Amino acid sequence: MTIVILVLVLWYGGLFFQSFFLHRYAAHQVFTMSKTMERLTFIFTWLFQGPSYLSAYGYGIMHRMHHAYTDTEKDPHSPSYDDNLFAMMWKTKTIYQDINQQRVAVDDRFTKNVPQWSGFDAFASSRLSRLLWVSLYILFFIYFVSSWWQWLLLPVTFLMAPIHGVIINWFGHIYGYVNYQMKNTSKNLFRFDFLMMGEGYHNNHHKHASRANFGVRWYEIDITYLIILTLNSIGIIRLKPISIKK
Incomplete structure (x- = not known):
């Protein structure tokens, strides 16, 4: 049971910071936060994503x-342009690393105001950091595994x-339903997105990219x-006016 709890915490914790920080803040900037809070969120993203940490930049x-x-x-x-999900994710990984390590030129429209903490990213994305997390997870499993299937x-x-x-990025462009007919294959995976905390409303998001609420x-x-609304109400972040329009 301890192992299942760990996986659930990592699943939803990592997913929240990917959606809240990397997606809605870094990419779309639907809200603002102080520099101190931004740095703290970098750290929390690393803590929950562990060996699969992704740079906001x-x-x-x-x-x-x-x-x-x-x-x-x-x-x-x-x-539409990759033969299978493994080919797609390998290409994604390559492009991400080229951008993150600034090995390719990027149009200014894609870099404007994207948060960057180069020193922290260099550590959090390093082999040392990833190996430390992998080692910690293995030790945790050795100590707490209670059945073979948990491995x-x-x-x-x-x-x-x-x-x-x-x-x-794969299933959300193949399976599901659409609220908006567009010139792309984006779909909503679930009518109630219990699994991806709102990220599954992918068709809605492609229609209203600057909207904080992915549900329609x-x-x-x-x-x-809902968590963003709570953080906004207590002053930790500040939603931009366009983000709360219905």
Whole structure:
């Protein structure tokens, strides 16, 4: 049971910071926060994503490119141009690393105001950091595993962020329903997104990219947005006016 709890904490904790910080803040900037809070959120993202930590700079730029080039050859991740999900994610990884390590030129429109903490990212993305997290997870499993099948969950803890990415960027462009007919393949995976905390409303998001609430219909409850509303109400973040329009 302890192992299952760990995996759930890492799943939803890592997913929240990916959605809240990397996606809605770094890429779309639907709210603002102080520099101190931004730095703290960098750290919390590292703590929950562990060995699969993603840089706000690399993620933010790549996601903006995804919106600009959705389902074209320039899209960093599209089922329309990759043979399988592994090929897509390998391409995504390569593009992300090239952007994050500034090995490629990027249009200024994709880099504007994207948060960057170079020193911390260099450590959090390093092999040392990733190996330390992997070692900690293995030790935790050795101590707490109570049944053989729980070992099957160990790779999930190593690859949490890529798994989240596959669910949205592959399956979210193949399966589900649409509220908006657009010139792309984005779909809503769930009518109530219990699994991806609102990220599963992918079709809605492609229609209203600058909207903080990814849900549109009454049953499309965006759990991350509810947390954002709470943080806004107590002054930790400040939602931009356009983000709270219905």
